[in-house]
Structure formats: C-alpha cells, structure tokens
Amino acid sequence: MPNRPERSLAQGLRSVPAGVTVRVSVPATSANLGPGFDSMGLALDLRDDVEVTTVDEGFSAVVQGEGAGTVPTDASHLVIATLRGYLLERGWKVPGLELVATNRIPHGRGLGSSAAAHASAILLADALLPEDERASAADLLNAASHLEGHPDNVAPALTGGLTVSWEEDGRYRSSAMRPHPAVVPVVAIPAQPLSTETARGLLPSQVPHHVAAANAGRVGLLVHALTQEPSLLLAGTRDWLHQDQREPAMPESVGLVRDLRRQGLAAVVSGAGPTVMVLADGMDQAGRARAALQAGLEGSAQPWRVSILPVDAAGAKVETHRSGQPISG
Numbered sequence: 269m270p271n272r273p274e275r276s277l278a279q280g281l282r283s284v285p286a287g288v289t290v291r292v293s294v295p296a297t298s299a300n301l302g303p304g305f306d307s308m309g310l311a312l313d314l315r316d317d318v319e320v321t322t323v324d325e326g327f328s329a330v331v332q333g334e335g336a337g338t339v340p341t342d343a344s345h346l347v348i349a350t351l352r353g354y355l356l357e358r359g360w361k362v363p364g365l366e367l368v369a370t371n372r373i374p375h376g377r378g379l380g381s382s383a384a385a386h387a388s389a390i391l392l393a394d395a396l397l398p399e400d401e402r403a404s405a406a407d408l409l410n411a412a413s414h415l416e417g418h419p420d421n422v423a424p425a426l427t428g429g430l431t432v433s434w435e436e437d438g439r440y441r442s443s444a445m446r447p448h449p450a451v452v453p454v455v456a457i458p459a460q461p462l463s464t465e466t467a468r469g470l471l472p473s474q475v476p477h478h479v480a481a482a483n484a485g486r487v488g489l490l491v492h493a494l495t496q497e498p499s500l501l502l503a504g505t506r507d508w509l510h511q512d513q514r515e516p517a518m519p520e521s522v523g524l525v526r527d528l529r530r531q532g533l534a535a536v537v538s539g540a541g542p543t544v545m546v547l548a549d550g551m552d553q554a555g556r557a558r559a560a561l562q563a564g565l566e567g568s569a570q571p572w573r574v575s576i577l578p579v580d581a582a583g584a585k586v587e588t589h590r591s592g593q594p595i596s597g
C-alpha cells in the first residue's frame with residue numbers, strides 16, 4: 269500500500285512517510301469573558317494558517333506575519349516540537365518536517381495564540397497518521413488542553429463559537445454553543461505583550477467563599493446573556509476572580525475596562541490580557557464601543573489596534589494531501 273508507514277525496529281516507533289502535506293487553519297480565541305476564568309471561551313474571526321510537509325530529514329519553519337523574526341525557525345518551533353512530542357506519545361515519529369506558518373493572531377495579547385499553536389500541532393500530527401490511527405475530537409481537545417494547561421482557549425479554537433469547558437478525573441471536556449447573533453466583539457489590542465505565565469503568577473491561591481459564589485452566579489448569567497439575552501451582558505461579564513488582581517501587570521487595560529463598564533459597556537480583559545474586549549449588544553452598540561475605546565486610549569504611550577472582530581463559528585479546519593492525491597478535508 270503506498271505511503272504505508274514502516275516500523276522502526278530500533279525504537280519501536282512507526283514512521284510517517286515523506287511527501288505528506290497537511291494544512292490547518294485555527295481561529296483566535298478570547299478566554300474567561302469576565303467571570304468564566306479557565307472555563308469560558310469565544311472563537312474570533314482571525315486565523316493562523318499552518319502547513320507542514322514531511323521530508324526525509326531536517327526540521328525547519330518559515331514564519332510569516334505575527335511572530336516572524338521572534339519565534340524559532342528550527343526544531344524548537346512550538347508547533348514542530350509539540351507535533352513531534354504528540355506523535356511520539358502515539359508511538360510514531362516523523363523523519364523531517366518543513367513548516368510554513370501564516371500567523372495573524374498576535375502573540376502574548378490574550379487572543380489565544382499559544383492555544384492556536386498547540387491545537388494546530390495536535391491536529392496536524394493527527395492528520396499525518398493513517399485514518400485508522402486518528403484520535404476522536406474529544407481526545408484531541410484533551411491532548412491540546414493538557415499542553416496549554418487549561419481548556420478555555422483550545423475548546424473554541426477547535427469547535428468555533430462559544431464554549432464552556434471543564435476538567436473531570438484529569439480529562440478536559442467541553443460543550444459548544446452558538447452565541448446570540450447580536451453579540452459583536454470589539455477589541456483593543458496593545459502593542460506591548462504580556463505573557464500568560466506572568467499574568468497567572470499574580471493570582472491568589474485562595475479566594476473567600478462569597479467571592480467564588482458571586483463569580484459562579486455571574487457565569488450562569490453570562491451563558492444566558494451570550495446565548496439568549498445580550499442586554500444582560502454588562503451584568504453577566506462582572507468578575508471578581510482575576511481581572512483586578514492582574515492590574516499591576518496591565519494597569520492601562522484594567523483601567524480601561526473599568527472606565528468602559530461605567531459607560532454601560534460589557535468590557536472585559538481578553539484571556540490573560542492585555543487586550544481589552546467589549547461584548548456589544550448589536551452593531552450600534554459595537555460602533556459606540558469602538559468610539560469609547562478609541563477615546564479612552566487617547567494619550568496612551570503605546571499604539572493600540574481597535575476593531576470589530578466578529579465571532580468565528582467554524583473553528584479549526586484541516587486538509588490533508590498524500591503524495592499526488594488531491595487535498596481532502
């Protein structure tokens with residue numbers, strides 16, 4: 269059978285043959301959405317496209333767009349390293365890879381760039397395997413979430429739309445919903461990044477019971493507001509668990525969120541920040557949110573990109589091409 273992998277007796281690993289091309293396209297995501305820390309996420313219409321081709325030897329990456337000139341272009345590239353690690357866990361290896369990434373998701377801004385990279389790697393690795401070796405969607409979500417450390421970005425990156433994720437007995441799971449069509453995300457993305465690791469380091473290990481209870485109530489309301497009644501988004505996005513605690517690392521963003529909320533706009537810190545996102549109720553409010561963001565950022569010492577970033581409903585897309593055969597979805 270053409271392209272059938274051969275067993276490597278030396279390591280007991282099977283090898284993906286050279287000449288296989290796989291492409292993946294994964295959307296940006298905004299996690300937390302206010303009170304849903306490490307559980308809620310929304311896919312946004314901005315994509316990273318990654319293509320890998322298996323070759324006889326060597327690992328190299330060509331990176332265009334976001335991260336070009338800063339991320340590694342050798343075997344330590346996040347997608348290449350993650351892809352190889354996952355294949356190894358599955359009992360496979362790849363002799364060499366050429367990767368071409370067209371990145372549009374800015375790094376370290378709270379828009380799920382690392383989750384998109386982890387999801388891309390797992391999907392690409394899975395697509396390189398023969399069909400009878402492929403994992404289920406639930407297993408792919410679990411694997412990518414473990415790499416990320418939490419599932420809130422990975423889940424919407426895979427399924428699109430709005431997701432609620434949870435962990436049970438060491439396994440990550442997720443449920444996807446369709447957001448109400450009136451919900452329009454508006455983002456303000458600063459030039460200066462903030463690593464998720466730094467932002468997580470500012471969180472307390474414990475919170476009072478009444479704080480946890482208040483946040484839990486707002487998450488329930490948030491799901492209702494996002495899917496049924498967007499007029500409740502301001503109340504539904506109220507958080508006490510993480511945004512204020514992270515203010516020292518992103519004072520401008522947290523100050524802007526407060527200012528916008530006082531104006532009646534459902535503003536949140538996107539993911540671990542420092543991007544600020546307003547979940548607007550309809551296009552008129554989205555226009556007001558954009559103007560309010562621009563006004564609030566006048567005089568900032570750094571440039572910000574303010575734009576409407578619609579919800580992505582499609583999630584990740586994968587295409588495979590096996591030596592000479594047409595690309596298949």
Ligand SMILES: Nc1ncnc2c1ncn2[C@@H]1O[C@H](COP(=O)(O)OP(=O)(O)OP(=O)(O)O)[C@@H](O)[C@H]1O
Nearest residue numbers: 346375376377378379380381382385463464539540
């Ligand atoms: N497409 C990519 N290719 C290579 N490395 C990447 C890619 N995307 C992210 N990274 C790595 O991940 C880092 C950013 O991850 P980090 O978790 O700090 O922020 P984020 O994922 O953009 O934001 P958040 O998790 O808050 O949504 C980058 O600095 C880079 O090292």
Ligand SMILES: N[C@@H](CCO)C(=O)O
Nearest residue numbers: 299305306464539540
């Ligand atoms: N829930 C995560 C999202 C960023 O990866 C956080 O806020 O730290």
